[in-house]
Amino acid sequence: MRPADSSREAQILSSSLLDDRDSLLRIRRIVMQNACALNAFAFRNNFIFKSTFLLITRRTMSNLEEANEICKKAEDNHASVVAAHYNDLKEKGLRERFNSPIYYLRNFNNWVKSVLIQEYINKIRDKDYGRPIKVLDICCGKGGDLSKWQRGRANHVIFADIAEVSVQQCKSRFDKMYGNKFTAQFIAADCTKENLRDKYTDPSIKFDIVSCQFGLHYSFESLRQVRQMLKNSTECLKVGGYFFGTIPNAYEIVSRAKKSSNSEFGNRIYNIKLLFDPKDGYPLFGAKYDFHLEGVVDCPEFLVNFDLFRKLASEYGLELVYKTALADFYNEFSMIKEYKHLLHKIMCFETYPSPPGQQLLGEPSEYEHAKSFLDNSEGRNERDRLGTMSQCEWDVATVYMAFVFKKCKTPNSE
Numbered sequence: 001m002r003p004a005d006s007s008r009e010a011q012i013l014s015s016s017l018l019d020d021r022d023s024l025l026r027i028r029r030i031v032m033q034n035a036c037a038l039n040a041f042a043f044r045n046n047f048i049f050k051s052t053f054l055l056i057t058r059r060t061m062s063n064l065e066e067a068n069e070i071c072k073k074a075e076d077n078h079a080s081v082v083a084a085h086y087n088d089l090k091e092k093g094l095r096e097r098f099n100s101p102i103y104y105l106r107n108f109n110n111w112v113k114s115v116l117i118q119e120y121i122n123k124i125r126d127k128d129y130g131r132p133i134k135v136l137d138i139c140c141g142k143g144g145d146l147s148k149w150q151r152g153r154a155n156h157v158i159f160a161d162i163a164e165v166s167v168q169q170c171k172s173r174f175d176k177m178y179g180n181k182f183t184a185q186f187i188a189a190d191c192t193k194e195n196l197r198d199k200y201t202d203p204s205i206k207f208d209i210v211s212c213q214f215g216l217h218y219s220f221e222s223l224r225q226v227r228q229m230l231k232n233s234t235e236c237l238k239v240g241g242y243f244f245g246t247i248p249n250a251y252e253i254v255s256r257a258k259k260s261s262n263s264e265f266g267n268r269i270y271n272i273k274l275l276f277d278p279k280d281g282y283p284l285f286g287a288k289y290d291f292h293l294e295g296v297v298d299c300p301e302f303l304v305n306f307d308l309f310r311k312l313a314s315e316y317g318l319e320l321v322y323k324t325a326l327a328d329f330y331n332e333f334s335m336i337k338e339y340k341h342l343l344h345k346i347m348c349f350e351t352y353p354s355p356p357g358q359q360l361l362g363e364p365s366e367y368e369h370a371k372s373f374l375d376n377s378e379g380r381n382e383r384d385r386l387g388t389m390s391q392c393e394w395d396v397a398t399v400y401m402a403f404v405f406k407k408c409k410t411p412n413s414e
């Protein structure tokens, strides 16, 4: 690209599309190309006056700083939208939760998190019985996993989230907890931009487990944010410790979007609209989509390119040990007696057909799978019932995937 062409393109882009992240990233790239092209031009034409060279570089750098500044503002805007959204979520009582259209989906997600927590706490304990277990719960929200850490007999947990109100609610839930409690610290911070270690009461703490449930994808707005998230997640993680979590599955989202005519899909409880055209793949960072989930989430998110995430994670000493879609996660862990029992205990499934005097959460058409299973069961009795989830809830559950990394070495930078 010739210098003049590229600078003009940068100008056009910057004046007309400042709210578009893709364009901003393009501007950054063009400004850099421009610098190289202009400097090469200066050398080629033999006017290597130091001052010209420096002037070009300085001007370009100031353009670059401007583009960086604009990108940073866009990131800050996004962070405040996310924080405001989660801060505004009302705490729901038991009755309200029971009547929620995503009652079973929530329970299922809690089951997934319980299994992950229990599995990896057991692995740590098996290796080093009796040693206190320390945890970082990053993007903790209102502390949905407090009781899971208690059940796993963690000894110390640090909770961190960008939404200050959620962190306060997490702390007050913790204060009200009974029984054998762990010790805890609560931190309100943007984990994609701030250094968490600076905020720990004991900055020399070493975690056995770092858990990031349904939150990591928010960092995929930019490379710098993913790096900060990885730094926070690994800096104090012991070698041999685990970093695990749950995220929306980019592959699943893009496949579903490609089947629709307008990059939008969903059902009565959720809706996803891609804010880019998936025809030509998706950007590595800032692949933004609007996500609406009945009463829980209603804000923009970013696709996680998992191969890239894995590669970046390796720079922080992490090795992928497990990765699976939640549908397969269910198939695998529901076979284990203890976790099968938990599925029933925390009511992950709805009784089909509904018992007398009760109603199904969804429309009858959402239970065709359960009906056909019963209809085809040998020796079926009219009173036979089974546990299931409406198709609408299952469609949301299967948007997600789980991952587990193990810290294998300390990176040189630590």
Ligand SMILES: C[S@@+](CC[C@H](N)C(=O)[O-])C[C@H]1O[C@@H](n2cnc3c(N)ncnc32)[C@H](O)[C@@H]1O
Residues within 6 Å of the ligand: 079, 082, 083, 086, 138, 139, 140, 141, 142, 143, 144, 145, 160, 161, 162, 163, 166, 189, 190, 191, 192, 193, 212, 213, 214, 215, 218, 219, 297
């Ligand atoms: C879907 S909620 C999950 C909460 C909790 N982990 C759970 O499973 O119940 C996502 C959380 O990520 C948090 N979050 C989003 N962006 C963040 C950021 N940049 N830094 C820290 N937390 C963030 C939100 O405030 C929200 O509490």
